[in-house]
Amino acid sequence: MIELQLDKTLTSPRRRFNLALSFKTDARRLLVYGPSGSGKTLLLQLMAGLQTPDAGLINVAGRTLFDASRGINLPARERQMGFVFQDYALFPHLNARQNIAFGLRRGVLNPRRTASAPQVEQWLERFSLHDIQHLYPHQLSGGQRQRTALARALITQPRALLLDEPFSALDPALRQHMRQQLATLQSQLDIPMIIISHDPQDLVFFDAAVLHIEAGRQAGAPPQPRSSEKG
Numbered sequence: 234m235i236e237l238q239l240d241k242t243l244t245s246p247r248r249r250f251n252l253a254l255s256f257k258t259d260a261r262r263l264l265v266y267g268p269s270g271s272g273k274t275l276l277l278q279l280m281a282g283l284q285t286p287d288a289g290l291i292n293v294a295g296r297t298l299f300d301a302s303r304g305i306n307l308p309a310r311e312r313q314m315g316f317v318f319q320d321y322a323l324f325p326h327l328n329a330r331q332n333i334a335f336g337l338r339r340g341v342l343n344p345r346r347t348a349s350a351p352q353v354e355q356w357l358e359r360f361s362l363h364d365i366q367h368l369y370p371h372q373l374s375g376g377q378r379q380r381t382a383l384a385r386a387l388i389t390q391p392r393a394l395l396l397d398e399p400f401s402a403l404d405p406a407l408r409q410h411m412r413q414q415l416a417t418l419q420s421q422l423d424i425p426m427i428i429i430s431h432d433p434q435d436l437v438f439f440d441a442a443v444l445h446i447e448a449g450r451q452a453g454a455p456p457q458p459r460s461s462e463k464g
């Protein structure tokens with residue numbers, strides 16, 4: 234279950250933006266939909282602990298991540314949210330294997346170029362990344378970058394997966410393949426997934442509950458689990 238009551242204002246000398254949302258949903262897949270600048274990325278950042286709400290409450294999968302009234306604000310690393318950023322945000326100076334191993338890193342040092350751990354092997358295998366594991370992000374295709382970013386998020390065994398426009402950089406054929414792969418993965422991992430998307434095809438494919446945001450406010454009906462998720 235996801236329960237959010239959020240109030241966050243961003244200010245700069247010439248602009249003020251306020252995000253105010255309140256909803257609760259049992260859906261396993263939530264699709265966040267809305268025009269550019271409406272607050273979608275900010276919502277994921279607040280859930281992940283990369284930004285702090287001014288007030289409110291964030292409950293995900295039975296855990297309270299933030300509750301202003303009780304003074305609870307778990308730091309990002311304790312929230313166990315897997316985040317795949319819009320541009321994937323891979324570390325340019327680390328190869329694919331190191332990027333994936335990054336989530337397992339203890340202390341401040343980067344993983345070695347040949348970083349090894351059973352989980353790294355498992356994710357390289359699962360996403361067919363063995364052949365390109367020693368390449369750096371600028372040498373990877375869009376699909377390889379995306380799979381590397383997903384593996385880096387999932388290796389930490391997150392309790393929820395947050396995806397910011399995960400397919401936008403991919404060509405249509407690859408997009409459909411990755412949708413399928415992500416849906417299968419989510420069923421296997423059994424964690425809630427929150428996806429930002431502008432693409433109506435994602436809406437059809439994922440059959441997700443929809444949160445429609447406009448100018449920092451919920452537009453339309455509150456998110457409801459869709460047909461295949463009911464019962």
Ligand SMILES: Nc1ncnc2c1ncn2[C@@H]1O[C@H](COP(=O)(O)OP(=O)(O)OP(=O)(O)O)[C@@H](O)[C@H]1O
Nearest residue numbers: 243244245248249250268269270271272273274275
């Ligand atoms: N420091 C700031 N001061 C005022 N407004 C800000 C500040 N930082 C960001 N914003 C505004 O916050 C709003 C929400 O941004 P956000 O990145 O969440 O939008 P988005 O819906 O994800 O857009 P896109 O689909 O283009 O990625 C934007 O309108 C942006 O201009």
